[in-house]
Amino acid sequence: MANKKNDFYWNNYISAADTACLAADYLLECLREFDTEKMNEILLKMHEFEHKGDSLRHEMTEMLAKSFVTPIDREDMVELCQRLDHVIDCIEEVLQVIYINNVEIITDKAINFAEKICICTAKMKAMLTELPHFRKSEQLHQLIIDVNAAEEECDALYLQAAYSCRKNWDGKNPLDVIAWREIYSMLEECADACEDVADTVEAVVMKNT
DSSP states (O other): OOHHHHHHHHHHHHHHHHHHHHHHHHHHHHHTOOOGGGGGHHHHHHHHHHHHHHHHHHHHHHHHHSSSSSSSHHHHHHHHHHHHHHHHHHHHHHHHHHTTTTSSSOHHHHHHHHHHHHHHHHHHHHHHHHHHTTTOOOOOOHHHHHHHHHHHHHHHHHHHHHHHHTTTOOOOOHHHHHHHHHHHHHHHHHHHHHHHHHHHEEEEEEEEH
């Protein structure tokens, strides 16, 4: 029974990471084929990923509340669960910020950023797929580093993108500069959220090996 419960925990984390990957892929698709007339439909579909993430978090907390023994500290398991949910929330918020700011044309930098978010979430999923073997894994440390490296690439892109908002401003509507800085900041937050998951995993490994 204990092993089955452990499988539930690990599979829940992997499912959450997979949901984040699907949300990131959908974000990229939406930005590449951007259509303002479909924003309501787009937001509803993206919210399905967020709802799935919430459901996985609730399932995890319910199981933890009923379990006497857990594979790692209960507090660490809750934190990891919450950080995974935050990744999905951040991805959804990118589209929400685009909608709120009434954006009509997506920049190449935003598409490039979304591509890197897909890389971040994919590396995060690979890391969590290896997490069940954290006591013996020879790959997990490198996978944590891979997530951190992907986040650093996003940091560099954020600086370039945010700088370009003002540098390339056409002098017409200052709200455009404000809107895109907010969008780029939200995209960076997606990458930061993935790194937070990696940092939590790293702390779990250090405490339990």
